[in-house]
Amino acid sequence: MRAEFFGPPDDPEIASHGWPARVQVGDDWPARVQVGDDWPARVQVGDYGASQIRARDADSPQNQTAPRVEPRDARHVSHIRVIRRPWAAVVAVVGVVVISLGVAGLWWAGHTGQSATPVGHPPVTPIPAGHYAAAPEAKTQFVPRPTGLVIPAIGVRTTLVRLGLTATGTLQVPSSIGVAGWYTGSPRPGAIGSAVIAGHIDSVSGPGVFFRLREMRPGELIYVERPHGSMAVFKVTSVRRFLKAKFPTAAVYGPVPNAQLRLITCGGTFDPSTGHYMSNVVVFAVLQPPSS
Amino acid sequence: MRAIKVTAAAALATLGLGVAQIAVAAPFASASSQVGWIRLAHFSPNTPAVDVYLYSFGNSSAQLVLHHVDYGTVSPFEQVVAGDYTVAMRAAGAASSSKPVLSTAVTIAAGHAYTVAGVGPAAGIRLEVIPDQLRTPPGKALVRVIQASMQQDTVTVTAGSTTLASNLKFGNVTSFVTVGPGTWSVQAKGASKSVTASIRLVAGTIHTIVVLDEPGKLVIDDLLDAAGSKVAPNGGAQTGFGGTAARPGATLAPWAAAAITGLAITVTGTAMLTRRRRPARHAR
Numbered sequence: 001m002r003a004e005f006f007g008p009p010d011d012p013e014i015a016s017h018g019w020p021a022r023v024q025v026g027d028d029w030p031a032r033v034q035v036g037d038d039w040p041a042r043v044q045v046g047d048y049g050a051s052q053i054r055a056r057d058a059d060s061p062q063n064q065t066a067p068r069v070e071p072r073d074a075r076h077v078s079h080i081r082v083i084r085r086p087w088a089a090v091v092a093v094v095g096v097v098v099i100s101l102g103v104a105g106l107w108w109a110g111h112t113g114q115s116a117t118p119v120g121h122p123p124v125t126p127i128p129a130g131h132y133a134a135a136p137e138a139k140t141q142f143v144p145r146p147t148g149l150v151i152p153a154i155g156v157r158t159t160l161v162r163l164g165l166t167a168t169g170t171l172q173v174p175s176s177i178g179v180a181g182w183y184t185g186s187p188r189p190g191a192i193g194s195a196v197i198a199g200h201i202d203s204v205s206g207p208g209v210f211f212r213l214r215e216m217r218p219g220e221l222i223y224v225e226r227p228h229g230s231m232a233v234f235k236v237t238s239v240r241r242f243l244k245a246k247f248p249t250a251a252v253y254g255p256v257p258n259a260q261l262r263l264i265t266c267g268g269t270f271d272p273s274t275g276h277y278m279s280n281v282v283v284f285a286v287l288q289p290p291s292s
Numbered sequence: 293m294r295a296i297k298v299t300a301a302a303a304l305a306t307l308g309l310g311v312a313q314i315a316v317a318a319p320f321a322s323a324s325s326q327v328g329w330i331r332l333a334h335f336s337p338n339t340p341a342v343d344v345y346l347y348s349f350g351n352s353s354a355q356l357v358l359h360h361v362d363y364g365t366v367s368p369f370e371q372v373v374a375g376d377y378t379v380a381m382r383a384a385g386a387a388s389s390s391k392p393v394l395s396t397a398v399t400i401a402a403g404h405a406y407t408v409a410g411v412g413p414a415a416g417i418r419l420e421v422i423p424d425q426l427r428t429p430p431g432k433a434l435v436r437v438i439q440a441s442m443q444q445d446t447v448t449v450t451a452g453s454t455t456l457a458s459n460l461k462f463g464n465v466t467s468f469v470t471v472g473p474g475t476w477s478v479q480a481k482g483a484s485k486s487v488t489a490s491i492r493l494v495a496g497t498i499h500t501i502v503v504l505d506e507p508g509k510l511v512i513d514d515l516l517d518a519a520g521s522k523v524a525p526n527g528g529a530q531t532g533f534g535g536t537a538a539r540p541g542a543t544l545a546p547w548a549a550a551a552i553t554g555l556a557i558t559v560t561g562t563a564m565l566t567r568r569r570r571p572a573r574h575a576r
Binding site for chain 1: 327329331366368369370371405424426427428496497498513514515516517518519520521522523524525526527528529530531532533534535536537538544546547548549550551552553554555556557558559560561562564565
């Protein structure tokens with residue numbers, strides 16, 4: 001017979017496991033003897049079918065006495081090596097490619113486009129000129145619409161766009177990262193109630209209008225410009241961060257009995273799988289009347 | 293040596309406890325919700341103007357003084373630290389050291405608002421602490437009525453077909469009624485006089501309607517007590533695209549796993565090549 005195999009009886013490794021018991025004809029690991037296997041097509045079984053060898057191997061005690069297969073000659077081995085080497089080589093090449101991908105991914109994931117924490121000083125933004133709005137009266141409810149926002153402490157100077165709701169009922173956000181917007185469903189800034197202004201912390205590549213919002217501290221002033229030179233001036237009372245999943249809707253949008261302002265942007269961890277930050281930063285502020 | 297170790301462990305434990313306490317205490321210390329609101333009002337028709345003082349409890353100098361508050365006047369809400377306060381009323385221009393005509397204690401709870409009003413006739417004026425409401429049902433407004441007319445002993449107040457107050461006696465206040473948003477024709481009707489006013493109620497707002505005397509007639513004052521958004525947006529705001537965000541460390545793991553897997557595949561492939569060379573040697 002001319003069955004092929006790759007481990008002669010005197011191979012130390014094979015011998016240590018007992019020969020020929022170690023010749024696993026029909027086994028799922030083809031490395032040693034390729035007969036009746038997944039890859040029989042590549043093996044020259046000669047005159048004997050794989051099934052014949054398997055049957056003989058399985059049933060008889062006499063097959064312990066001597067190998068039923070013979071070492072092939074050098075010419076045959078060389079032929080098999082040529083046939084089989086590309087497969088293993090492909091495995092090795094695939095491995096190298098996967099390593100490269102992994103290393104490239106590590107480099108990409110470890111890379112940060114811009115410092116997460118603002119560095120340096122915000123641009124110098126002068127305090128706007130204009131007269132401070134008085135505390136709103138419960139009986140006179142007219143307050144002019146907001147047109148601009150100035151926050152000297154974090155270098156913000158922007159016009160205000162008008163924001164509504166999205167189709168899913170979430171807060172619409174400005175289409176430009178460079179401007180902030182007033183939510184028209186909320187009271188006007190300077191009127192009784194909780195006025196809401198939102199702006200982006202960043203774009204996909206750089207800072208947005210509220211990039212430094214989280215740096216605000218209690219006591220700092222926010223100027224909301226209105227037509228005819230009047231300003232509603234607010235003093236920050238607190239700066240908080242909330243998980244969007246646990247957003248305090250009542251505290252941000254619910255009724256309050258005096259003129260207050262909330263500035264909203266994103267913060268916390270950015271989730272690349274959703275393309276959104278997981279938290280919101282909210283600045284709470286209260287109207288600062290002219291005399292104080 | 294053992295004693296030293298035990299001491300060190302105790303010190304570390306104490307330090308850990310201290311840190312834990314600070315960590316727990318910090319959110320409360322920075323919370324802005326420890327404030328409440330108070331406003332002062334004069335609803336006694338035949339009582340002359342008064343000066344109204346607000347004292348933090350146990351403090352003899354006033355935190356807020358409103359001068360010459362006359363009938364029908366309502367101050368804006370004052371934001372104050374939650375706690376105990378005293379409201380005192382003196383005749384307009386009386387010395388701040390003089391004995392008040394009236395005074396009352398009021399406890400301001402965090403996140404709550406109160407109206408302290410002088411009500412009733414001059415002969416029997418009293419300071420009433422009226423709790424305010426700061427939450428509306430979604431898409432609705434809240435309205436209540438204060439009857440401050442002496443000419444009409446009782447009034448009935450309606451908004452469209454909704455009754456806000458029915459035969460409400462002078463010096464009394466109703467509880468809040470939920471009303472849909474819109475512009476309403478509000479009528480106050482007494483035994484001999486009535487008045488109608490057009491009042492716009494926006495969703496998310498809370499109003500107090502005060503029925504007042506003016507010479508020979510009734511008037512309605514619409515007070516905006518509090519306001520929020522008409523519709524509260526769902527959840528948070530998507531105000532960022534991540535361009536300045538640190539890439540979270542968690543995303544490193546899959547790439548590291550890929551690199552390690554690739555290494556394993558390469559080693560396996562190389563091992564298979566190596567192992568195959570052995571039979572070749574033997575065969576030679």
